[in-house]
Amino acid sequence: MNTSLIINDTIVALATPQGVGAIGVIRLSGDKAIDICNSVFGTKSLKKKDLNKQKSHTIHFGVIHDGEVIIDEVLVSLFKTPHSYTSENTVEISCHGSKFIQQQIIQLFIKHGARMANHGEFTLRAFLNGKLDLSQAEAVADLISSNSASSHQIAMQQMRGGFSSKIKLLRQNLIDFASLIELELDFSEEDVEFADRTDLKKLVSSIQRIVQRLIDSFEVGNVIKNGIPVAIVGKPNAGKSTLLNVLLEEDRAIVSEIPGTTRDVIEDELNIDGVLFRIIDTAGIRETNDIIESIGVEKTFEQIKLSSIAIYLFDAHEITSSELRLIVEDLQPHLHNSQLVLVANKIDKEDLEYIKREFNEFPDMLFISAKERTHIDEFKKHLVDLFDSRIVNITETIVTNSRHVEALRYTNTALIKVLEGLNHNVTGDFLAMDIRQALHYLGTITGEISSDDLLANIFSRFCIGK
Amino acid sequence: MNTSLIINDTIVALATPQGVGAIGVIRLSGDKAIDICNSVFGTKSLKKKDLNKQKSHTIHFGVIHDGEVIIDEVLVSLFKTPHSYTSENTVEISCHGSKFIQQQIIQLFIKHGARMANHGEFTLRAFLNGKLDLSQAEAVADLISSNSASSHQIAMQQMRGGFSSKIKLLRQNLIDFASLIELELDFSEEDVEFADRTDLKKLVSSIQRIVQRLIDSFEVGNVIKNGIPVAIVGKPNAGKSTLLNVLLEEDRAIVSEIPGTTRDVIEDELNIDGVLFRIIDTAGIRETNDIIESIGVEKTFEQIKLSSIAIYLFDAHEITSSELRLIVEDLQPHLHNSQLVLVANKIDKEDLEYIKREFNEFPDMLFISAKERTHIDEFKKHLVDLFDSRIVNITETIVTNSRHVEALRYTNTALIKVLEGLNHNVTGDFLAMDIRQALHYLGTITGEISSDDLLANIFSRFCIGK
Numbered sequence: 044m045n046t047s048l049i050i051n052d053t054i055v056a057l058a059t060p061q062g063v064g065a066i067g068v069i070r071l072s073g074d075k076a077i078d079i080c081n082s083v084f085g086t087k088s089l090k091k092k093d094l095n096k097q098k099s100h101t102i103h104f105g106v107i108h109d110g111e112v113i114i115d116e117v118l119v120s121l122f123k124t125p126h127s128y129t130s131e132n133t134v135e136i137s138c139h140g141s142k143f144i145q146q147q148i149i150q151l152f153i154k155h156g157a158r159m160a161n162h163g164e165f166t167l168r169a170f171l172n173g174k175l176d177l178s179q180a181e182a183v184a185d186l187i188s189s190n191s192a193s194s195h196q197i198a199m200q201q202m203r204g205g206f207s208s209k210i211k212l213l214r215q216n217l218i219d220f221a222s223l224i225e226l227e228l229d230f231s232e233e234d235v236e237f238a239d240r241t242d243l244k245k246l247v248s249s250i251q252r253i254v255q256r257l258i259d260s261f262e263v264g265n266v267i268k269n270g271i272p273v274a275i276v277g278k279p280n281a282g283k284s285t286l287l288n289v290l291l292e293e294d295r296a297i298v299s300e301i302p303g304t305t306r307d308v309i310e311d312e313l314n315i316d317g318v319l320f321r322i323i324d325t326a327g328i329r330e331t332n333d334i335i336e337s338i339g340v341e342k343t344f345e346q347i348k349l350s351s352i353a354i355y356l357f358d359a360h361e362i363t364s365s366e367l368r369l370i371v372e373d374l375q376p377h378l379h380n381s382q383l384v385l386v387a388n389k390i391d392k393e394d395l396e397y398i399k400r401e402f403n404e405f406p407d408m409l410f411i412s413a414k415e416r417t418h419i420d421e422f423k424k425h426l427v428d429l430f431d432s433r434i435v436n437i438t439e440t441i442v443t444n445s446r447h448v449e450a451l452r453y454t455n456t457a458l459i460k461v462l463e464g465l466n467h468n469v470t471g472d473f474l475a476m477d478i479r480q481a482l483h484y485l486g487t488i489t490g491e492i493s494s495d496d497l498l499a500n501i502f503s504r505f506c507i508g509k
Numbered sequence: 510m511n512t513s514l515i516i517n518d519t520i521v522a523l524a525t526p527q528g529v530g531a532i533g534v535i536r537l538s539g540d541k542a543i544d545i546c547n548s549v550f551g552t553k554s555l556k557k558k559d560l561n562k563q564k565s566h567t568i569h570f571g572v573i574h575d576g577e578v579i580i581d582e583v584l585v586s587l588f589k590t591p592h593s594y595t596s597e598n599t600v601e602i603s604c605h606g607s608k609f610i611q612q613q614i615i616q617l618f619i620k621h622g623a624r625m626a627n628h629g630e631f632t633l634r635a636f637l638n639g640k641l642d643l644s645q646a647e648a649v650a651d652l653i654s655s656n657s658a659s660s661h662q663i664a665m666q667q668m669r670g671g672f673s674s675k676i677k678l679l680r681q682n683l684i685d686f687a688s689l690i691e692l693e694l695d696f697s698e699e700d701v702e703f704a705d706r707t708d709l710k711k712l713v714s715s716i717q718r719i720v721q722r723l724i725d726s727f728e729v730g731n732v733i734k735n736g737i738p739v740a741i742v743g744k745p746n747a748g749k750s751t752l753l754n755v756l757l758e759e760d761r762a763i764v765s766e767i768p769g770t771t772r773d774v775i776e777d778e779l780n781i782d783g784v785l786f787r788i789i790d791t792a793g794i795r796e797t798n799d800i801i802e803s804i805g806v807e808k809t810f811e812q813i814k815l816s817s818i819a820i821y822l823f824d825a826h827e828i829t830s831s832e833l834r835l836i837v838e839d840l841q842p843h844l845h846n847s848q849l850v851l852v853a854n855k856i857d858k859e860d861l862e863y864i865k866r867e868f869n870e871f872p873d874m875l876f877i878s879a880k881e882r883t884h885i886d887e888f889k890k891h892l893v894d895l896f897d898s899r900i901v902n903i904t905e906t907i908v909t910n911s912r913h914v915e916a917l918r919y920t921n922t923a924l925i926k927v928l929e930g931l932n933h934n935v936t937g938d939f940l941a942m943d944i945r946q947a948l949h950y951l952g953t954i955t956g957e958i959s960s961d962d963l964l965a966n967i968f969s970r971f972c973i974g975k
Contacts, residue, residue, distance in 0.1 A: 064526035065975035102566040113665055141653045187607045199579055509531035
């Protein structure tokens, strides 16, 4: 750990979002946090109340005042070191939700010796003081930006240390292994082998397999974090935009059920039962109808290539079963990792049975009417089921952070070198070098190994006040 | 007070602004607030922690969970009845600043028996439970929207009960007066006069004078709340837009000094030393230059009519002292309540002394160069001084709420009737009728007299969560 970052001055920032609300919370952390608050805090009648004499985790009503001028009536929450988020003395001031008041209070604290916090500096201090490791700290940011049940669950698991403990276990195994090799090196004159090469090979390859699985999980993790890419393709008259609008509208309706909570809707993101889907729109699939004149068009293949789920939507009355067979054959070579879903649109009650018979060679086909909103729920459930079948078990450790996957890839490369070394019976000192590499990269994930640059880079992405 | 509004179900809302931030605070209030939180709160390892057994004004770290699914790690603040904002049991949950998490937690509380709060319902409950009176409750909303030191100070004084106690004192005096009159009515058969008519007249007219002064203060209060209207007039080449830009830019620079605090700048509002000024722009004074060809133009007079401060800006090299004298004479009849400030622009060091001599008949004239930013601070200080000299003493009670001034006007009318009645020696029952009217209207200000409609109207303007 780098000591240059260990600092104990007192920082201050607004911890709640900007804007008008009922209340805002200002956070002070550092050696002098309580003293600084003390110097501007008083009872309602401006009498002194010594916060140093109060217990940790207690709340005190009073006023923040600049001399005789009362800035606000507030609630002050006390957290005494080490029982706070940062592990330092921390005071949280819950004031009225006015920008003017918040600015006044922050400026007053700065006048009394606090400093404006940098991005993520509270969490950085929590990390430097050993309250959480680096991957847990990163999960805090992921948690704040999570916008679906699945991304939330992964971030929560990571913040609570699930991922860290897995990495730490791997690292401990490697350290045990390394110490055996290093012991051999100490006695290298005597040409002894403390570590059985076959056992070593087993251990390293089991570690390498776990690392590889974590790397593989990133694809899934990334998809969960950013939304599962879905391509909706089909002829212009198939009803793609109607379907998309129906899906988006329902999504928005769900979100706005809670009064006072509105969401900045990002065009063409869909949250179905807590799973985030992202509609791929390479060339304005919704705006222009002249692109996909036939299934053979390049744009369609491009969309499918980028998707995890490809929906082929068609007018049930316009295509025969044998035509559809040809279309599916055309699509097949472009599917790669994408799952194809055939959706017959524009069905109506009268001819549903007839249409189902026509397409009975496609057992997984869905029958909907986007316009009439028929079977839309089944369609959505099917999308979520496809997601579930891909992920299998979301409680398994899933990597969502590109920094982590990069470190894991370096670890993997080093481990593969170790394995090759073992196969070619290289000497212990060469093995030790590669193992140290692997240990180094694993250590950067949880922050056992870190640099100022790395930390600055990670925490600059946080908001001020976190 | 109306019993139909006395309710004790438990309400929930987000108390902090929407948007991504470090933390968000969710507020629960009502009989079952602690029980509801209890049913979804546990320690970090999901063990039960009975919040009912904890003291008021304490903070508890743990998780909010829906069965096995952990929604967030949170801090729970406990406020037990009657020691809370609403006077009911209240729980504040400080969670991560993610909309997704906040929605999940609010929905979970609703599932466990809470109800989404209406606008201002927490403050409404505080009022119904006698924690604050109506004018104090209204000051809470003013406080949140205050954006200058002076509007903030008035709202703060009102919230802390300064205005209320003044109104209550007036009302008490009137009640004392009324009881004397009513006593006379009880003994009306005996034709006695308990109350000396001369003393009564003195008392009522002193009350009426105070009410009149409060009504008059509204003009000032309104100006403080919405900004002091300033007209900058002058010939097209005088440098009006340069001056305005210089002032606006400096204002914005001050505001953005604190990292992370940005302000939605409203065009042409100026905050100088905590005093809000509003530039009057009746016909695009900045955009078009062809309007004010000469000082005699109608638009100029219109702007001056709407202003509290009229700045006449001119090019110091283009106008002679005698020309300026004529211009001031032209302006004078249009000034009404507006104070005229003469500002010589485009001065430079070389000829400043010469120019000052030229205009020595105007002792209060300011000399600036908007382009070179010379003497801009003096100019700003002068504006603030003009404000101070108008307001005299901001700590005097100032009415800023149009509902209050309306009630005061009705009170005033009734009091004048009482005075007339006393002058014409009308009988006690007529006096009593008018006094009751005055008492009624005074009572509506602090909410001693209120109706469901009135309360609904007042609190609907609050944000949800307050």
